[in-house]
Amino acid sequence: MRLSADQIILWQHGFIKLNGTIAFTWALMFVLVAGSWLVTRNLSTGLQRSRWQNLLEIVVTGIVQQIDEVGLRNPRQYLGFLGTLFLFVASACVCTIIPGYEPPTGSLSTTAALALCVFVVVPFFGIREQGVGGYLKSFIEPTIIMLPFNIISELSRTLALAVRLFGNMMSGTMILAILLTITPLIFPILMSALGLLTGMVQAYIFTILAAVYIAAATRGSKAKAA
Amino acid sequence: MDSMTLIAIASIVTAGLTIALGSIGPALGEGRAVATALSSLAQQPDAGSTITRTLFVGLAMIESIAIYCFVVSMILIFANPFWNYAIAHAAGK
Numbered sequence: 001m002r003l004s005a006d007q008i009i010l011w012q013h014g015f016i017k018l019n020g021t022i023a024f025t026w027a028l029m030f031v032l033v034a035g036s037w038l039v040t041r042n043l044s045t046g047l048q049r050s051r052w053q054n055l056l057e058i059v060v061t062g063i064v065q066q067i068d069e070v071g072l073r074n075p076r077q078y079l080g081f082l083g084t085l086f087l088f089v090a091s092a093c094v095c096t097i098i099p100g101y102e103p104p105t106g107s108l109s110t111t112a113a114l115a116l117c118v119f120v121v122v123p124f125f126g127i128r129e130q131g132v133g134g135y136l137k138s139f140i141e142p143t144i145i146m147l148p149f150n151i152i153s154e155l156s157r158t159l160a161l162a163v164r165l166f167g168n169m170m171s172g173t174m175i176l177a178i179l180l181t182i183t184p185l186i187f188p189i190l191m192s193a194l195g196l197l198t199g200m201v202q203a204y205i206f207t208i209l210a211a212v213y214i215a216a217a218t219r220g221s222k223a224k225a226a
Numbered sequence: 227m228d229s230m231t232l233i234a235i236a237s238i239v240t241a242g243l244t245i246a247l248g249s250i251g252p253a254l255g256e257g258r259a260v261a262t263a264l265s266s267l268a269q270q271p272d273a274g275s276t277i278t279r280t281l282f283v284g285l286a287m288i289e290s291i292a293i294y295c296f297v298v299s300m301i302l303i304f305a306n307p308f309w310n311y312a313i314a315h316a317a318g319k
Contacts, residue, residue, distance in 0.1 A: 205282065
């Protein structure tokens with residue numbers, strides 16, 4: 001049985017393989033980028049707006065509001081990263097209603113890559129806000145005894161981010177495949193509807209957790225002073 | 227019993243035990259979390275959006291424990307490294 005889209009090999013030349021995960025990721029990237037480009041080609045500030053512009057405005061302002069509620073100041077600054085994460089994971093899940101499509105987030109490589117992006121971005125924003133010393137000081141925050149635990153938590157939450165998203169998306173397709181062999185009539189439809197809901201919740205969770213980590217790295221000492 | 231049979235028995239039994247035992251804790255935890263969130267929603271409906279958001283984040287964190295167990299049992303059944311090693315060993319002989 002196939003665990004993920006990794007095992008669909010579309011094209012192979014020596015060491016270089018083009019598997020289903022990469023192909024679906026590229027297709028998603030193309031749809032997202034081309035769609036955004038098409039919508040934002042002629043934006044209007046007047047009362048007459050196109051339907052698609054309304055949709056994008058709702059999405060963007062919704063994400064900004066959610067980031068703001070987490071407690072990040074200047075949410076617009078983080079919108080590029082967090083919004084892209086959310087839109088990619090969410091569209092990877094929503095597109096599962098297309099037959100023949102397998103979510104690229106159901107492969108551990110994709111989710112590990114996304115989690116590594118978060119792992120790199122958190123110190124980046126932390127250093128930009130507080131400086132190198134301020135960010136490194138947050139590792140020995142209560143006492144210096146906590147240093148190894150802080151480092152371990154930094155690593156383990158990256159692993160948890162990756163495995164959580166992978167497990168949820170993979171379990172959705174897996175349960176669907178098992179159900180198709182047992183009760184192929186109506187039950188798989190219900191489970192795929194549930195899978196859409198879980199996928200959206202996971203996209204939300206992934207983004208919110210990334211925002212919470214960034215907020216923890218950027219606040220640090222300033223929150224204590226305030 | 228040769229080693230292949232032993233590996234198969236151990237993997238299947240362990241996969242079942244993993245998902246069975248591993249889902250008890252998260253199930254209890256999620257039940258408690260939802261019950262507490264519901265009672266606080268009933269007391270303070272104004273704070274609904276904050277409570278719901280925190281609840282969802284917390285539920286996903288709790289659920290990830292069960293998901294880890296699921297991933298381990300799926301690996302044991304469908305992508306067992308020991309099984310693959312035994313097959314490769316038997317083929318090489």
